[in-house]
Each structure stands twice: as structure tokens, then as C-alpha cells.
Amino acid sequence: MLLVIVTPQSMTEAVATAQALVDxxxxxxxxxxxxxxxxASFREALGVLAQGGVATFLYAEAAAEALGKLAQAGIWRKKTETTPxxxxxxxxxxxxxxxxxAKSERRFRLHESEAKEILEHYGFLFPKxxxxKSPEEAQAAAQGFSRPFAMKVVSPDIIHKSDVGGVILSVTPEGTEAAYRTILENVSLKAPEAKVTGVLLSEMAPEGGKELILGIKEEPGLGKLIMLGLGGIFVEIFKDVxxxxxxxxxxxxxxxxxxxxxEPLLAGARGQKAIDRKALLEAIGRLSRLVTDFPEIQExxxxxxxxxxxxxxxxxxxARMTLREEYK
Incomplete structure (x- = not known):
């Protein structure tokens, strides 16, 4: 491994140094x-490094942490006979x-429906x-749901839909039109500049499941990290990943x-039902295959x-999915 630290000095040729590192x-x-x-004097040099695929950091601590992860990955690989x-x-x-x-439309943050469709092609299951695109269309569509459903605003400009009142849960067919109008009113007040392209109806999940998070995080120049942890609000509170x-x-x-x-909770501690561990292992493998097939997926x-x-x-x-901007 090679770690190069460059600081701004009068004799520093930042762009030439960056090109040498790319070579x-x-x-x-x-x-x-x-x-x-x-x-700011390093801006051009940073662009050269980015184009050349060199992992670049502003602080040595962050670089050391990334190298540590990469070194550990090498240890993991050597530790066992691997099975693909x-x-x-x-x-x-x-x-x-x-x-x-999405790329043809120059969008790098995919709609939720697009992210779900991609994941479905890799074997992930989602509720119906x-x-x-209208209260009347929502009312007609609601008749095809056998369970209560969630309604969520569809907008490329809104990441956290709940923060702008763009999510209503446990909607029944009788309340569909009113829920649709409420969502649009909330968004117009809290995110007036956002472009709204519709509202998503999603069947509510059955009770009893354990919430997990499965994701991808890019370490620039090093590769893609697969992340697993407790999901829902717990990933932010406990950071168990x-x-x-x-x-x-x-x-x-x-x-x-x-x-x-x-892990003991997932294995059935204190009388709880153990999760289907084989199914979770397979889901992790499916996500790994997806990001291997599509390196343009950034997050x-x-x-x-x-x-x-x-x-x-x-x-x-x-599901949320973001592409690297250079792939747009």
C-alpha cells in the first residue's frame, strides 16, 4: 500500500504531482x-486525481481508516476458502x-420506483x-389492494419524504383521495421548489419482521463496501453495522x-423466532452481484x-439509489 500526503507550500506543484500519482x-x-x-489551490489537482481514479482524501485520518478497511479485506479473503x-x-x-x-435523462438520483425495479431484477421482493398522478387515479388504484397501504410523494428533489409530510401510512381505499391531496399540500408548503411527478402507493408489510438495513457505500478509488446492520431508526441510534x-x-x-x-436477536434470543439466515445470506450476495455488475452505482x-x-x-x-455523476 502507498499513502502520499501533499500539503500546500510555495514549491508544491500540485497538478504535476497529481498526474504522477495517476501514472x-x-x-x-x-x-x-x-x-x-x-x-482551493488544489482544486485542479483534485480533478486530475478524480479522473484518474485515485482515492483522495482531505485528511490523513480518513485515508488511514480507508486503508485499514482495505487491509482488513485482504485478511478476510485469505482467512477462508471462499465460496462464490x-x-x-x-x-x-x-x-x-x-x-x-435515468442516464439518458441526466438523472443520477433514481426515483424510488426505479431503485425498486432494479432490485427486483436481482431477486429482491417488495410489497405491491x-x-x-391524480387523486382520482389513486382512488381507482386503491381498489386493487388487499391490505392497507402507504402513500409517498414521488419527486427527484426530495430525499427524506417524511420530513416534508410526503408520507402517509395505513391508508385505506376510503381515505385515498384525501391522503393524496394532503401529501401535495404538505409538499407545496415545505418544499415548494420540488418537482412532484406523482404519488406512490405501497402495500403495508406484515407484522413480525426484524428490521435490517442493507446497502452500498463507495470508498473512492478503493471499491464498494457492502453494509449490513439493524434497520429502520435503529441504524442511526445504535450504529450496529x-x-x-x-x-x-x-x-x-x-x-x-x-x-x-x-446477532443474538437475529438468531432467536430470549424466545424470539430466529430469522431465515439463509435468506439473509442470499440477499447480501444479490446486492454484491448487483454492484459488481453496475459499478456506476455509488450509493x-x-x-x-x-x-x-x-x-x-x-x-x-x-430503497434509494444514486449513480456516480460521471456516469450520467
Missing amino acids: CKRRSKKPLVAVFAGD FALNDVDPASARSVIEK TLIV SFRFAPLTEEDAEEMIAELKS LDINPLLAFEEGVPLLALD
């Missing part, structure tokens, strides 16, 4: 991390068409969902589960991902 990365197989701890995931039911071509449509660099093996996924402090969160007892498939309730 070094191309010639060497060793991981290379750069720290350009400077001011056997996934023969994924559909990369259909997922690609969704991503290409529909997108409607584990990470591995993709692509993953079955052993990697098993270790990710075992590392969680909440992805499935939160919550509901895990049930053995024999009951996992159910993903919400």
Missing part, C-alpha cells in the same frame, strides 16, 4: 491513496435498461406498489452477520429490509 496507479497493482490537505454465490436468476439486461433511461468490500463470498456474508452486536440503501422466520422470504420496504 503510478496505472503502472502498479498496489493500493494508492492520496491526501491533498490543502485549500451461485445466482442464476438475476436479470442484468432489464436492470441496465432502467439505469440507461403503483404510481398514480458491519462492512465488507465487494465482491463478496458466502463466508464474507456469514461473517458480516456474525459481527453484528444484534444504495434498502431500509428497512424485513427478515422473518425460516421459510418466509425477506421483504424490502424502501
